[in-house]
Amino acid sequence: MVDLFERNLNNLLELDPELAARVRMASVPDQALILPARSGRPTLTVKGISLHSRFDPVAEAETLLKSHMITEAGGKGLVPALFGLGLGYQALALAGSFELVLVIEPDPGMVKLAFSHLDFTQALPRLRFLTAPSAFEQYPAALLVPHPPSVRLHRTAFRLWTDQLEARRPAAELNKFLMDLPGWEELLVGFDSAQPVDLLGLVRAVHRGTGPLSEGETLILLLHELTKTGR
Amino acid sequence: MKRIADENKNILVIQLARFGDFLQTTPLLAALKIRHPGSHLAVLVNSDQEAVAANNPHLDEILSVNLAELKRSAEKSLGLGGKIAALREKLGFLTRRRFDLVINLNTSRPAALLSALIPAGERRGPRLGPDRQRLITAPWADLIINLMTRRRLIRFNLVDLLVCYSEIEFRPTDGLLYPLSLRTLGQAGFLLGPDVHRPLVGFQLGSRHLTRQWPPEHFAALAERLMVEDRAGIVLVGAPREKPLAETFLHHLSAIDPSAPSRVINLMGRTSIDELAGVLAELDLLVTTDTGTMHLAAAVDTPILALFTGPAFCHETGPYGAGHLILQAMTECSPCLEKDAECPDHFCRRLITPDLAASAARWLLSGGRTELPEAADLGHKVSLFISDLDEFGVVYRPLVSNRLSAPDLTALVYREAGRSFMRPAYRLERERLIRGLKGHDPGYPSELEDLSKALKKMERILLEKNSGGETRDRLLKTAGLNHDLQPVVKTICSAADKVYAKSLGAMLSDMVQVLSWLEAWSESRPHGGANGSASFKTPARSGQMSGP
Numbered sequence: 146m147v148d149l150f151e152r153n154l155n156n157l158l159e160l161d162p163e164l165a166a167r168v169r170m171a172s173v174p175d176q177a178l179i180l181p182a183r184s185g186r187p188t189l190t191v192k193g194i195s196l197h198s199r200f201d202p203v204a205e206a207e208t209l210l211k212s213h214m215i216t217e218a219g220g221k222g223l224v225p226a227l228f229g230l231g232l233g234y235q236a237l238a239l240a241g242s243f244e245l246v247l248v249i250e251p252d253p254g255m256v257k258l259a260f261s262h263l264d265f266t267q268a269l270p271r272l273r274f275l276t277a278p279s280a281f282e283q284y285p286a287a288l289l290v291p292h293p294p295s296v297r298l299h300r301t302a303f304r305l306w307t308d309q310l311e312a313r314r315p316a317a318e319l320n321k322f323l324m325d326l327p328g329w330e331e332l333l334v335g336f337d338s339a340q341p342v343d344l345l346g347l348v349r350a351v352h353r354g355t356g357p358l359s360e361g362e363t364l365i366l367l368l369h370e371l372t373k374t375g376r
Numbered sequence: 377m378k379r380i381a382d383e384n385k386n387i388l389v390i391q392l393a394r395f396g397d398f399l400q401t402t403p404l405l406a407a408l409k410i411r412h413p414g415s416h417l418a419v420l421v422n423s424d425q426e427a428v429a430a431n432n433p434h435l436d437e438i439l440s441v442n443l444a445e446l447k448r449s450a451e452k453s454l455g456l457g458g459k460i461a462a463l464r465e466k467l468g469f470l471t472r473r474r475f476d477l478v479i480n481l482n483t484s485r486p487a488a489l490l491s492a493l494i495p496a497g498e499r500r501g502p503r504l505g506p507d508r509q510r511l512i513t514a515p516w517a518d519l520i521i522n523l524m525t526r527r528r529l530i531r532f533n534l535v536d537l538l539v540c541y542s543e544i545e546f547r548p549t550d551g552l553l554y555p556l557s558l559r560t561l562g563q564a565g566f567l568l569g570p571d572v573h574r575p576l577v578g579f580q581l582g583s584r585h586l587t588r589q590w591p592p593e594h595f596a597a598l599a600e601r602l603m604v605e606d607r608a609g610i611v612l613v614g615a616p617r618e619k620p621l622a623e624t625f626l627h628h629l630s631a632i633d634p635s636a637p638s639r640v641i642n643l644m645g646r647t648s649i650d651e652l653a654g655v656l657a658e659l660d661l662l663v664t665t666d667t668g669t670m671h672l673a674a675a676v677d678t679p680i681l682a683l684f685t686g687p688a689f690c691h692e693t694g695p696y697g698a699g700h701l702i703l704q705a706m707t708e709c710s711p712c713l714e715k716d717a718e719c720p721d722h723f724c725r726r727l728i729t730p731d732l733a734a735s736a737a738r739w740l741l742s743g744g745r746t747e748l749p750e751a752a753d754l755g756h757k758v759s760l761f762i763s764d765l766d767e768f769g770v771v772y773r774p775l776v777s778n779r780l781s782a783p784d785l786t787a788l789v790y791r792e793a794g795r796s797f798m799r800p801a802y803r804l805e806r807e808r809l810i811r812g813l814k815g816h817d818p819g820y821p822s823e824l825e826d827l828s829k830a831l832k833k834m835e836r837i838l839l840e841k842n843s844g845g846e847t848r849d850r851l852l853k854t855a856g857l858n859h860d861l862q863p864v865v866k867t868i869c870s871a872a873d874k875v876y877a878k879s880l881g882a883m884l885s886d887m888v889q890v891l892s893w894l895e896a897w898s899e900s901r902p903h904g905g906a907n908g909s910a911s912f913k914t915p916a917r918s919g920q921m922s923g924p
Binding site: 364368370 | 446447493
């Protein structure tokens with residue numbers, strides 16, 4: 146396995162030497178457990194959270210490409226910014242379809258683990274690893290694509306990134322931002338309550354500004370008021 | 377909509393404001409219990425008002441929400457979806473309930489949105505309109521909101537307005553309600569100590585905003601007069617944050633009489649709301665500005681001398697109940713808006729002198745046996761009112777007679793006609809109107825003739841069958857630049873409901889009727905009354921304010 150990791154790292158060294166150094170120094174995540182999926186591909190569990198399908202992680206990653214969010218992003222020329230690398234199945238799948246894929250992985254140890262198990266050498270020229278939310282300034286067309294198990298693993302970091310993204314936009318533009326975001330309701334998958342909220346529908350209702358207030362629309366407006374007034 | 381039997385209703389009242397506002401809600405709670413006997417009455421308050429609400433005997437259930445905590449909880453959650461899910465979870469105790477009637481009393485957007493979240497058969501009070509921007513409410517409340525642009529015309533106390541939400545047709549109580557337990561009174565006695573000087577006068581020095589605050593040096597001068605001339609004991613009450621004011625007060629008092637501060641009982645920041653209520657109940661008089669403490673004193677039947685300056689306007693939020701005195705500063709710019717921070721020295725606070733306050737306080741302490749200030753003492757910029765109750769609610773009558781100005785009389789017209797609009801069972805009554813004018817010099821300023829003409833024309837326009845747009849245009853044109861007519865015209869133009877539009881038409885007729893009675897009253901009496909003002913149908917001095 147040394148060869149695979151070194152090959153990946155050497156490629157990264159040419160593209161991002163600072164990150165390559167950090168990955169080399171990093172320790173793999175605590176309680177990381179590599180197990181074979183039914184398909185024979187490696188799969189990963191960290192702190193009891195399965196980061197990939199235990200049946201077929203490659204097929205799982207390819208379903209992401211067919212999702213509404215990603216197909217619309219492709220159609221609008223947006224750049225996917227994947228939050229959470231895991232072993233890298235989603236990043237590799239996206240790199241097969243997009244010229245550029247941004248990857249946000251809070252733990253360099255996770256990159257080390259991924260580099261040790263999957264081949265990134267072909268995909269690396271299309272991947273950009275982001276280390277700070279300010280890096281988004283260079284990519285105004287970035288679309289945040291959360292990898293739900295990684296979000297569960299790094300809730301605080303994810304909040305930081307999403308807050309930074311929202312803070313960059315004036316409050317008045319928030320609804321427009323949400324409206325323009327393709328398939329953004331899928332952002333909720335995996336970390337929402339038991340009753341997912343149809344945010345897209347709600348924001349559309351807010352924009353239409355007619356008819357009776359629905360519960361979800363009222364909640365959005367109340368959230369906005371609480372944030373605005375500080376009460 | 378299914379009609380629920382009055383006695384079985386499940387009712388929720390939303391009152392998220394401060395404790396003074398909660399106390400001003402207590403007559404509404406009483407009214408709801410009268411209107412719907414046997415109903416389950418719940419209230420939703422901010423969590424810091426739970427204890428005050430728990431003391432109200434009309435309530436069957438107290439629900440509380442902490443908006444600051446809600447915000448923090450939402451901030452901790454992930455993304456917009458997570459935040460909304462967290463908010464939904466936190467508010468589940470409300471959204472999973474169903475009430476037959478939800479009454480929102482607050483005009484803030486968060487309160488209106490909270491109200492919208494609670495499943496209800498019927499909603500009253502401010503709510504978000506279909507445009508998601510404007511708050512809409514009942515047409516009578518719209519009239520009040522429109523009157524807020526001409527606050528001098530307002531003669532409706534907030535307490536009586538809140539009672540209107542119960543749809544009761546009469547005044548339900550004589551005052552605000554805060555029951556006292558023996559334990560509370562015992563604690564008050566302990567706090568005041570064994571050697572209390574009588575009469576015992578409480579001072580509430582602080583106020584929410586500087587413009588409402590009477591200067592501490594004035595309070596000190598008043599204290600010295602009452603201590604020396606009336607052998608009164610002085611008690612300072614108030615919140616912990618107001619302690620610096622107490623220090624300033626004692627400093628000024630010490631400058632007048634170095635031994636006086638040691639005789640002052642300083643309870644500022646040392647009482648819970650309940651203990652404060654007990655202390656207030658022990659007082660012979662409270663001297664205060666427009667504060668929650670004032671409403672608490674009114675609720676425990678303690679006589680009040682209220683000093684109203686800046687944005688505080690006694691006709692809106694004066695002490696509820698009969699027999700309280702109010703010294704109201706009234707300048708060209710009064711009542712101002714709280715957010716108007718441009719006034720550099722808040723000069724109106726100094727118009728009420730310690731001498732005026734002392735003679736008003738003495739009048740209350742003596743049960744009306746001492747001399748009141750003369751009109752000349754009050755000047756043109758301070759009015760002295762006494763509170764009184766009639767079948768609608770509280771009114772503030774001037775104690776020192778003077779000529780009613782055009783705004784005073786217009787305010788009276790709005791009050792009488794507005795009352796019958798708000799509570800249809802309230803009937804205009806000429807005798808009551810005239811009784812309320814007792815002691816005033818008669819007069820019918822020429823502005824009122826113009827007002828009457830315009831109102832009659834507007835009545836005719838409403839009777840004609842025109843399109844809504846055409847009617848609105850003609851009404852606005854008729855009202856023209858008459859700013860005193862704008863509140864009612866705006867209300868008519870925004871009334872979507874034809875029934876209410878008809879009621880507003882009736883209100884115009886009532887306004888015309890009241891004006892005709894005022895004109896007849898003016899002509900039936902000899903002129904040049906108490907103050908010797910002789911000219912007939914001449915505009916009164918602008919800036920002078922008094923009124924029924």
